[in-house]
Amino acid sequence: MSSPSLFRIPIVDLRAQYAKIRDEVRSAIDDVAESQQFILGPAVTQFEAQMAHYLNCAHAVGVASGSDALLLALMALDIGPGDAVITTPFTFFSTVSSITRLGATPLLVDIDDENYLLAAKGVERLLSEHGKIHQGATTDVRTGLRIKALLPVHLFGQCCAMNELSTLARKFQLRIVEDVAQACGARMAMDGHEKFAGTIGDLGCFSFFPSKNLGGFGDGGLVSANSSELAARLRMLRMHGESAKYHHAVTGINSRLDSLQAAVLSVKQRYLDTWCEQRIERAQVYHRLFRQSGLLGAQAVAIPAATSDKSHVFNNYVIGAERRDGLQQFLAESGIQSEAYYPLPLHLQKCFADLGYQQGDFPKAESAANRVLALPLYPELTVAQQEAVVETVGAFYRR
Ligand SMILES: Cc1ncc(COP(=O)(O)O)c(C=O)c1O
Incomplete structure (x- = not known):
């Protein structure tokens, strides 16, 4: 980190x-x-x-x-x-x-x-x-x-x-x-x-x-x-x-x-359930802000499916983003941290070469590796901070 x-x-x-x-x-x-x-x-x-x-x-x-x-x-x-x-x-x-x-x-x-x-x-x-x-x-x-x-x-x-x-x-x-x-x-x-x-x-x-x-x-x-x-x-x-x-x-x-x-x-x-609920609430705020941003229709950004229960406790809020590396750089320059989990799928890691897998074997994992970007998410994150994140994502695609 x-x-x-x-x-x-x-x-x-x-x-x-x-x-x-x-x-x-x-x-x-x-x-x-x-x-x-x-x-x-x-x-x-x-x-x-x-x-x-x-x-x-x-x-x-x-x-x-x-x-x-x-x-x-x-x-x-x-x-x-x-x-x-x-x-x-x-x-x-x-x-x-x-x-x-x-x-x-x-x-x-x-x-x-x-x-x-x-x-x-x-x-x-x-x-x-x-x-x-x-x-x-x-x-x-x-x-x-x-x-x-x-x-x-x-x-x-x-x-x-x-x-x-x-x-x-x-x-x-x-x-x-x-x-x-x-x-x-x-x-x-x-x-x-x-x-x-x-x-x-x-x-x-x-x-x-x-x-x-x-x-x-x-x-x-x-x-x-x-x-x-x-x-x-x-x-x-x-x-x-x-x-x-x-x-x-x-x-x-x-x-x-x-x-x-x-x-x-x-x-x-003892705080875990409360923190999970707060993570879910913040994920819902991101969902709303992204839906309002116009970015989803333009297909620049894909957000996680909305879940109404605790089957997703959002250790990470991960979007799929076009031109992901450029977006990550732009966010960093605006003071917003993000992480690409994970940029190279495991079948393409050097240490697993002897398993015999090739590029193209798992197209969905390979495509995800180029698109995923985890945005700031933690129980204490404020709505104002989340608005700033989504506005900055929008600013990148409107440039
Ligand atoms: C999916 C997954 N599996 C296993 C691990 C390994 O956990 P640790 O870092 O505690 O060894 C991690 C931690 O990053 C993980 O995210």
Whole structure:
């Protein structure tokens, strides 16, 4: 993240949020300092219980980052060489690197262009054309790889089509690992019940990177689970695979949620729903301002579909913009920060060249990479600031 102080309107202003909760947060940090229990201990146990209660799931396991949450989730499901995991090329790097780091193969499927999310129809096509179910397992007939899991990403704060993906997972005997890094607090209707993103599949992977809807004072992450067996495995894997002190049942890693982060997050979690609502309200203000601006009809700008519920909690407000790089430059010159999440889809990254994907393989992800631009959005953003953002976008296209 660039320094907010460089911009009149930063993309996120964490100082405004901190000013409101300073005393509570400092007192929580003080409690940890007084206890001198920095590794796991009561602060982490309390935060894990708080998150499990909030998410209405059986278990929550604190880990060192969202990237580690993904890695540990896949490790807990025994995913490794010979296995494939279906996911999207249009996401943050570690969604895909968590698969390759374990020697497994990402099987990429293009996105829906209206919401940038993994297209359930594309997943269905891939599975029905190339997946062969035999004795409760699905094999990719082209490669012989066992397709073990789906890894949908609730990108920018918006829930994927989990009803459709869950049906496919059941039919093809796949596990589901949800990447909820950007969608903490989002929820959707599943089988007549409201469920939180991250609790629909087998495991949900959260990030507490400071700019997330629930952000810590550094790195942090969490895996949600309903299975006691998977939760126990995760607890073991985050502690070097220890089954008892200095006895290692499996090869794990060192990836625990820091106690100081847990203390800060316990305070901030209590505000999460309010902050999500404020993000949704501000997204609605952008929707209105863009509709009034005349920019949509001219096709210069596409805005996210309006949602009336909490299935999109707007970690980012992302527009699709013609001449995106020029617009970003123009906004920056006007003191407005914006970010292109993500300018190069993952199938075209140098480090994934050996997966064998080419330019043109995922046209929707490639087109999105040229158009997307995240505008300033955070709970304390004012309507006047949002008006200034939309006016400046308009000024760029009217030049
Ligand atoms: C979609 C997505 N997945 C995974 C991660 C990784 O989280 P972390 O930065 O906590 O490792 C992020 C964070 O930026 C993310 O946005």
